[in-house]
Amino acid sequence: MVPIIELKNVSKFFGHGKERVTAVDSISLAVEPGEIVCLVGESGCGKSTTGRMAAGLLPVSAGQVLFDGKDIAQMNRDELQTYRRAVQIVHQDPYASLNPTQTIRDIITAPLLHHKKVKDRTHAEKRARELLEIVDLTPVHDFMDKYPHQLSGGQRQRVSVARALTVEPKFIVADEAVSMVDVSIRVSLLNMLSRLKNEFDVTFLFITHDLALAKYFAWQGRIVVMYLGRMVEEGPTPRLITDARHPYTQALLAAVPEADPELAQHKRQIELRGAEIPSLLHLPLGCTFHPRCPYIVEGQCDVHVPRLEAIREGGSVACPVRKDESIQLVV
Amino acid sequence: MSKSNLEWQQDSTQNQKPPLSLQNVYVNYGTRKGNVQAVRGVTLDLYAGESLALIGESGSGKTTLGLSIVRLLASTAKVEPGTIIYRRDQREVDVLKLSTSELRQFRWRDCAMVFQSALNAFNPVLRVWDQVLDTAQAHGWSDRTAVRERFLDLLKFVQLDPTRVINAYPHELSGGMRQRTLLAISLLLEPQILILDEPTTALDILTQRTIIGLLRRLKEEQHFTMIFISHDLAIAAELADRVATMYAGRIVEIGKTYDLFYQPRHPYTLGLIRAVPTVLGGFEELFSIPGSPPDLVNLPSGCKFHPRCSFATDKCKQQEPELEEVGERHFTACWHWQDVEKELELHPIRRGAAKHDALAQTTVEVR
Numbered sequence: 001m002v003p004i005i006e007l008k009n010v011s012k013f014f015g016h017g018k019e020r021v022t023a024v025d026s027i028s029l030a031v032e033p034g035e036i037v038c039l040v041g042e043s044g045c046g047k048s049t050t051g052r053m054a055a056g057l058l059p060v061s062a063g064q065v066l067f068d069g070k071d072i073a074q075m076n077r078d079e080l081q082t083y084r085r086a087v088q089i090v091h092q093d094p095y096a097s098l099n100p101t102q103t104i105r106d107i108i109t110a111p112l113l114h115h116k117k118v119k120d121r122t123h124a125e126k127r128a129r130e131l132l133e134i135v136d137l138t139p140v141h142d143f144m145d146k147y148p149h150q151l152s153g154g155q156r157q158r159v160s161v162a163r164a165l166t167v168e169p170k171f172i173v174a175d176e177a178v179s180m181v182d183v184s185i186r187v188s189l190l191n192m193l194s195r196l197k198n199e200f201d202v203t204f205l206f207i208t209h210d211l212a213l214a215k216y217f218a219w220q221g222r223i224v225v226m227y228l229g230r231m232v233e234e235g236p237t238p239r240l241i242t243d244a245r246h247p248y249t250q251a252l253l254a255a256v257p258e259a260d261p262e263l264a265q266h267k268r269q270i271e272l273r274g275a276e277i278p279s280l281l282h283l284p285l286g287c288t289f290h291p292r293c294p295y296i297v298e299g300q301c302d303v304h305v306p307r308l309e310a311i312r313e314g315g316s317v318a319c320p321v322r323k324d325e326s327i328q329l330v331v
Numbered sequence: 332m333s334k335s336n337l338e339w340q341q342d343s344t345q346n347q348k349p350p351l352s353l354q355n356v357y358v359n360y361g362t363r364k365g366n367v368q369a370v371r372g373v374t375l376d377l378y379a380g381e382s383l384a385l386i387g388e389s390g391s392g393k394t395t396l397g398l399s400i401v402r403l404l405a406s407t408a409k410v411e412p413g414t415i416i417y418r419r420d421q422r423e424v425d426v427l428k429l430s431t432s433e434l435r436q437f438r439w440r441d442c443a444m445v446f447q448s449a450l451n452a453f454n455p456v457l458r459v460w461d462q463v464l465d466t467a468q469a470h471g472w473s474d475r476t477a478v479r480e481r482f483l484d485l486l487k488f489v490q491l492d493p494t495r496v497i498n499a500y501p502h503e504l505s506g507g508m509r510q511r512t513l514l515a516i517s518l519l520l521e522p523q524i525l526i527l528d529e530p531t532t533a534l535d536i537l538t539q540r541t542i543i544g545l546l547r548r549l550k551e552e553q554h555f556t557m558i559f560i561s562h563d564l565a566i567a568a569e570l571a572d573r574v575a576t577m578y579a580g581r582i583v584e585i586g587k588t589y590d591l592f593y594q595p596r597h598p599y600t601l602g603l604i605r606a607v608p609t610v611l612g613g614f615e616e617l618f619s620i621p622g623s624p625p626d627l628v629n630l631p632s633g634c635k636f637h638p639r640c641s642f643a644t645d646k647c648k649q650q651e652p653e654l655e656e657v658g659e660r661h662f663t664a665c666w667h668w669q670d671v672e673k674e675l676e677l678h679p680i681r682r683g684a685a686k687h688d689a690l691a692q693t694t695v696e697v698r
Contacts, residue, residue: 042535152623182388183562187606187619209536212608219614241610255540257531257565259607261588262682264569267611275490275541276505330611 002069003030004171004203005054005087010063012049021280023049025229026063031203033170036221038206038214038237040252044280046229051173051207055089085115088164092176094156098148104159105144108132111166131162136192154185161192165200172196175207190217211256215241222315225249228280228288231308235315243326245317248289254329268331270294287319297321348418350523350556351377351400351442356413358395358404358580365628369395369408371580374654377524380554384567384588386603387577390624394447396577397526397560401444402426402434417441419523440470443522445513447529452513453501460497463516470520478519485515489545507538514545525549528560543569564607568592573660576600579625579635582654586661593680596657596668598640604680612681634666642667642674 012024024046031037031054039047052058053065056072064071067083075083091097098107108128109121118124132140135158148156157177164172174193178186194217196202204221208214214223215237224234225246233246244250247270254270274292278284284291290301301321308316309323317323358370370392377383385393398404400415415426419441429437438444446452454462460479467478479497486493489511496504496512504512510530517525530546531539547570549555559566567574567588574592575585576599584597595601602620609615622639625631631638637647646666654662665671 042537154623182624183564184388184602184606184620185623187617188621190617191619211536212610215610216608216615216617238614252536253610255536256610257539257543257563257569258609258611259564259568259604260609260612260682261568261592263609263612264565269540269544272537275507275537277535277537 001032003066004033004068005205006030006064006066006069007050007054008064008066010050010053010060010065012046012053012058013061019281022229022283023280024053027226027229027231029224029231029234031171031205033203034197034201036197036204036206036218038208038218038221038223039226040208040211040214040223041226042209042252042277044228044277045226047207047209047226048175050226051089051175051205054171054205055087055173056084057089085167086170087173088167088169088171089173089175090157090160090164090177092179094153094160094180095148097160098156098163100148103145103147104132104137104151107148107159107163108166111163115167117166117168127166128162131165132159134165134196135159135162136188137162152185154181154189157181157189158192161196165196168200169202171203171205173205173207176209177206178213179208179210186213193217211241211252212259225252228278228283230288230318232289232318233315234308235311235313235317239314243313244329245311245323245325246289246319247293247295247322250327250329251292263330266330268327268329295322347379349376349378350418351375352414352416352418353396353400354414354416356396356399356415357411358392358399359409360405361407361409362628367627368630369580369627370399372413373580373582375575375582375585377556377558379556381572382550382555382557382559382570384559384561384571384574385577386561386564386567386574388562388624390627391577392580393560393577394528395580397444397528397558400426400526400558401438401442402429403438403444436470439466439517439522440520441522442524442526443517443520444526445510445517445528445530447532450501450506450509453509455501457500458497459499459501459504459512463497463519466516466519472520482515482519485518486512488518488548489515490541491515505538507534507541510534510538510542511545514542524556524558526558526560529562530559531566532561532563546570564603576603579627579630581635581664583636583665584661584663585654586658586663590658590661593682594658594661594672594675595680596661596663596671597665598642598667598671599636601671601675602639634664642670 007027007029009026009028011026014021014023027050041047053060072083108131109124112118112124112127118127129140132143137143137158178189181189197204206217218237221237223237223240225232227248233249244253251270251272254268258264272292286302286304287306290296306318306320308318310316311323353373353375356370356373360367360369373396387393399410410427417424417426463482472478483493486496491508491511531542559570571588574588575582578599584600605618608617620639625635633649634647634651637643652664652666654664657663657668
């Protein structure tokens with residue numbers, strides 16, 4: 001199958017000369033149609049930048065972004081328009097991403113009319129109602145004439161999703177889409193997104209710093225772990241969660257606070273050699289995790305940049321030292 | 332990291348009245364839209380050496396309650412009726428009746444609060460050391476060398492490089508370093524009670540773990556009396572001895588951490604637990620709570636949770652339940668807590684560690 005979105009050795013630099021920051025360093029990632037891929041990592045690891053490049057919102061500094069096998073940099077006008085419609089992004093902050101002076105009706109009908117998805121205003125209105133129903137904003141007539149400030153965070157995020165759906169996208173980048181929503185409502189948002197995947201064949205690139213959410217949302221899919229602009233590990237979610245191999249993934253899994261007292265008590269603590277994350281301006285040589293890694297092999301880790309290597313259990317790991325070693329995280 | 336040689340004078344935990352007792356505390360905010368009932372009749376004892384977590388969603392009143400204990404509420408807030416009794420060394424005061432100068436002494440020296448946003452808590456144009464000295468002097472501690480020595484020790488305790496941090500401006504520190512510095516400053520005057528509002532929110536995962544590790548040490552080695560305020564159930568699971576669930580300004584359930592997580596009796600607590608995934612607990616089916624949090628100006632009648640509750644009956648629409656004892660030191664405000672108990676017998680909350688073992692087993696077999 002041709003991947004719907006493929007990143008080939010994509011890099012992103014910001015700034016020049018001494019001030020140059022490598023936000024994303026040569027990432028290759030192919031997302032198959034219907035697949036759920038979750039990008040996780042801490043702030044500054046490049047996950048949002050990667051998502052924005054996949055959505056075409058940010059030009060790449062090096063490498064290629066392919067949509068349906070075609071390089072978006074080589075596309076003509078028509079192809080580019082198809083790509084732009086097929087790929088949508090849902091942002092983190094529903095307070096900032098909706099125009100406060102427009103009603104929900106305006107927000108949803110504008111892209112429908114602009115992209116000529118409907119014949120006229122009457123049809124736009126009808127379609128907008130359908131879309132609000134799909135995202136569970138019911139009864140619909142209660143919402144059509146409201147302004148964003150009259151809605152709760154969760155409801156606004158649903159409007160953002162409905163707006164993304166106006167152009168019948170094939171691929172949605174959800175960048176921390178549920179992080180700002182209260183816990184009791186988060187699950188229903190996630191379940192709604194899963195439903196879209198099944199009913200409308202939408203492929204998701206889900207970006208989050210929350211490993212628990214990633215696990216829940218992408219249980220049938222894949223998790224990709226990033227650290228300082230590089231992919232360090234990737235694999236089917238159940239394998240990555242229960243049998244992580246990269247020392248950074250293991251450290252993350254061990255560090256996440258657990259909403260379960262028993263797990264919290266029985267979790268193994270992994271001591272890192274350094275607490276602070278290195279600056280992107282002065283990245284360590286070799287493996288960027290080596291100054292913090294408890295398993296460092298001097299002369300190897302601080303010299304050679306490790307490559308992602310496939311492992312038998314599924315996925316790949318960028319750590320030649322530890323890629324075949326399982327550890328127990330619950331003891 | 333070198334270990335610090337700090338000692339705290341924590342009072343013995345035996346035969347002692349609780350250092351903090353809240354009696355029927357109400358907090359209202361006057362707004363243009365009407366009266367916001369943020370806290371509605373909270374009664375709570377905080378025992379010496381215990382850590383209590385207040386959990387609940389945004390708007391549940393947990394931060395307002397925390398702020399009312401140190402009397403730092405906005406001027407539009409009215410705290411009445413109610414009493415907040417604070418006790419230390421045979422002394423007993425009602426915090427709500429303290430004068431401004433008494434309050435200044437009470438805050439920080441008796442009860443310190445660590446705020447949610449670590450950057451905003453610092454003055455950006457002062458070095459860390461200047462702020463520390465200011466604080467110490469405001470509390471009548473003018474011996475510079477003694478202050479400096481103690482603060483350096485505290486910085487070691489929070490695992491920071493003391494000489495680097497003490498001369499730094501706040502913007503030179505990362506989020507986690509700021510949070511730890513703040514923790515060190517809050518401990519400067521040996522408070523008896525520490526209130527931490529969202530201590531790990533907005534920090535990276537590895538930094539969160541460092542903070543949790545520190546707070547655990549405060550709890551286990553120093554037996555600090557602490558209140559954690561968080562929307563994150565994980566903070567309660569990791570750090571608390573007791574947990575109180577707040578909803579619409581009330582404590583709707585309070586009990587020991589294990590009881591609350593595995594034997595909840597309030598439908599809202601149960602709903603929260605079933606809505607939150609763990610990482611290493613295997614695959615879980617999650618359920619969200621229908622509806623949205625209540626409007627605090629126009630609260631629903633009866634039990635404030637009834638519009639979102641699957642156990643609700645007509646009685647819930649008419650009468651608001653009070654906390655009743657449902658187990659050892661376990662209280663719930665629900666007319667139907669027995670139904671929740673029955674529901675849990677049918678669908679128990681499986682313990683995370685057990686689930687993980689089962690999951691690890693199956694993945695091994697698959698191979």
